[in-house]
Amino acid sequence: MADEEVAAQGELAITRTGDKLRLAREKAGLSLADVATRTRITQRHLEAIEKSDFTELPGRTYVTGFARAYARAVDLPEAEIGAGIRRELEEDAYGSRPLYEAYEPTDPARLPTARLTWTLVIVALLLVSAYGVWRFLSVEPDEALVAAQNQAADDSEAPATKAAAPAPAKAGAAIAANAPVVLTGISEVWIGFDDATGKTENWRTLDAGETYEVPPAYIEQFTLRTSIPQALKVTVGGRDVGPIGPADTLVKGISLKPADLVARAEGSPAAPAAAPRTGG
Template sequence: MADEEAAPEQGELAITRTGDRLRLAREAAGLSLADVATRTRITQRHLAAIEKSDFSELPGRTYVTGFARAYARAIDLPEAEIAAAVRRELEEEAYGARPLYEAYEPTDPARLPTARLTWTLVIITLLLASAYGVWRFLSVEPDEALIAAQNRAADESEAPDGDAATAPATKAGTSPAAVAASAPVVLTGLSEVWIGFDDAQGKTENWRTLDAGETYQVPPAYVEQFTLRTSIPQALKVTVGGRDIGPIGPADTLVKGVSLKPSDLVARAEGNGATGGAAPAARPQPKG
């Protein structure tokens, strides 16, 4: 009898992570991971990592909260509550990763690793970190049209007499209709932030991560063919012709369908009441 009474309590205690709650709600709704992936446009691999609360499997912690919000919205769970729970788990994980202090006896110097072995381990670690960075950068490859657009934009940015380098920055208060179609659109990371570009059907064709202070000038082909999406809008600054258009959405919310056309961005800026002055157009920074 004691074992039978203890079993339900153990089952309740086992459901302690936010990922378990999301998984049970999905199963109760009769949905598969593929169904949720279709609704959220998040890969099944990342959704499975969220269900396991294994945030190390995700590309970056800065938008774990955004993915969790999108998952919760897809299965009718409260987004704010799920986001708060995920933040707590991230804090607990960071606290659990701190090394504990342990008293120890002095070690026999003869048993310590040699300097050569130490440097070998350091070099191997750096090589592995570099390999991981290259793999992460190349894990999602743009199609040939996007590569061609990026190459054209790079060539234009290096041209000595290019219009983009000599054109004056757009002044605050300029009407959307007066904005030149060639005004540069620049994205700047205020902190590490994930951005994606969606086609007319809402499919994300390409994505990248901007580090804090890194800028990216949107290629002209992207401006005409794609819209912007991000899960941390407060970490992204958008300027057109040097003018800050202001926030593109509420904090910690998945924002998509943001037009990259200069006239639309200026109209959004005036709707936000943005008053940022003119600034020189930022050149695109290469990915390290």
């Protein structure tokens, strides 16, 4: 009887979705490295999901997708895990709200003098100016902006406008049908591969300077998606094809076939495959 009570208490203690994923992984005899290999998600992101530490992930819009991939890798129901993660995100957002404080009238005798007020205004202006200069010189993409645009673009395709690009593939140059397609991270960037129905079958994160040669099977069966196009360099047979979409915008349905990528660089991009919206 005592053993049953201990087991019941252990089950009640497992309240976070990350605990369920970790226990399923351990029960299957898998390490975090094994799950990372299956899902193409970095170990530090998987570990953050197990700890329910969502601040360690590249953006909150990725949390549900990462958790569902983890669930598939350890044979847990995707929908249940996705719902649990969304519920925890809402709880975290509610818990981070400031507590209400009752308003008390200010004592006029405690109001700051005019000189102190002007000093504070000048200091605030200097801080705002310094921040503006830092933002102007910064080359890192704004992850909050990327996450917001990624979620807003979930209902529609990315605009097909072209962006200025350094050294695209030479117009009219012949390209072999089996030329290697290589993706290189200019800074940390998330990429995904969608099947013909628009469902993301695989994804991974490329660190700055990391390269990934797309397997021939992926070139034929999948299209590319990313939310930070300016952080990703695409080459075909060693030639840069230029940007695959506007900066800080979710793009998807990008054909990985060498001829289509070169055509896109020459100003006549192939139309992306229609991809119906998928949940989670």
